[in-house]
Amino acid sequence: MEEIKIFCPATIANVSCGFDVLGLALDSVGDIMTVRKSTEEGIRITKISGQELPLETKKNVAGVAGLALLEKSGLKGGFEIEIDKKIKPGSGIGSSAASSAGAVWAMNELLGRPFSKLELVQFAMQGEQLASDVAHADNVAPALFGGFTLVRSYDPLDIVPIPTPDELFATVIHPQIEIKTSDSRKILKTNISLEKGIQQWGNLGGLIAGLFQSDYDLIGRSLEDHIIEPIRSILIPGFDQIKSGAINSGALGCGISGSGPSIFALSKGQDVAETVAQSMDKIYSDVGIPFDIHISKINTKGVKKIA
Template sequence: MLAPATVANVVCGFDVLGFALNEPNDTMHLRLTEQPGVTIINEDDYNLPTEPARNVAGAALLAFLRAVPEPVGIEVRISKAIKPGSGIGSSAASAAGAVVGANQLLGNRFSKPELVEFAMYGEEVSSGVRHADNIAPGIYGGVTLIRATTPRPDIVPLSAPPLFVTVVHPQIEVKTSDARQILKQQVPLKLAIQQWGNVGALVAGLLQHDYDLIGRALEDVIIEPVRSILIPGFQEVKQGSQAAGALGGGISGSGPSLFMLSKDEATARAVEAVMHDVYERLGLDHHTYLTTINQQGVTLVAPPSA
């Protein structure tokens, strides 16, 4: 099973917009076990916790199993390609992959909104916040809008025109919890209005396949001015990418990864070159991805080994 990386926040769409990427993906294998409960086996070098309640996939599966009346045992083997802490939905991939896989093993008895709810317990383990903006695109694929998370997640899948996504992950650490703490809890109404004008316009640009409007709407007057300070090279990457023809972009999730959207592959390659240049000049190890939007979300590549 492949669980995709995801970009959350999407500039103006803080906490409400996200999309799935065709790469990188975590590889996960799930199977039913005789012993009820959750077993986590990490097949990578990240030394993530294996105690289910402290593991992202584990916490999601525990929430899933609480909704299943009969005793069920699930073992999950995880080989992560999405580096934890990179800001492209590493924890969401584990949580989304786990619940989609478990649901498949039990005959798909839960709906996508229900799976999102279970997986949000995994996000809580990782960041302290039960947010859905990486989980939802991981489960639905494509671009998703979270209208609300309470009382239940209200998820709106949005069709989008073809978009190329260039991502750079500079190897610095920005913890989601720290990135949340530096945000002001009160924002000027004036800026909030600008932000929701941009969110509305971004949704319209996506649905109407209007690249120019998407570009104009990719403006964040609230979060980016604060958080971009945590990410060396941010302004250079953003300005250089836009000069190279990118529609726009910004911080992926809470960083440190940055993403840029482009209309065509040649532009996305030029953006990738800008990203390399900036981080080579800064002497920072970094990794880039040039990919497109994943329309399926978590993908079963082989029959479940039940």
């Protein structure tokens, strides 16, 4: 195989009580990438459509992640990458992670899979480092593993795939305002109360148990975040209305996707996810901010070959 065309899913990180540890992959939102082997050394980004992003390898997350893999592979030669960028940068649904994960997944396929998924996560994290100054794994891990993934630990890196209940759907609204990941980090407090910490790990435990048992009620009860959401939601216009609208429309839970500004809701079944989307649409149409809405099943495969 000399060339591969892939789908790179959008992802939701910081799933409520799973701040910094739990992410999930979407099925119907993502980028398309074409990666081909080249006799020329290094990585070249030959084309980017859909968004304005740097073609220069070391300034592009796919380039940086790809270089990390290339260096470890010992390969003489390199790769060319084309990116059809459907996920808007800065939307909070893992735009940089999709490109980073996609690049290294595709290169690994073309090389005959010398690297494990865990190693691919580590390469892709280099792209995240470029994008947000932090080599976080909570978007690239679900992009590569699919479904829900828990980043149990960074040192050593320990990714735990968590099962996905069949009827789980996500609704995501992306208000087109800009929040920088670095800014949304800065407003967080460095300390939290032990009491809220206990609530949070109780809820994360409940969420993991709910996902293992396809217990939608338990998933819903556990989708709470009393630590990050109250602070960051201030940056997102209409967050409280969107959230109460989603819950009233039957969503299991609703929270900030990544560091925002996108807001996600999880629902049991596509019908509920669509009702939730209508509710979000109405609220943001009234607010008057431009937005996109996505409805998606949870993607249990991660990056995949499409040609």
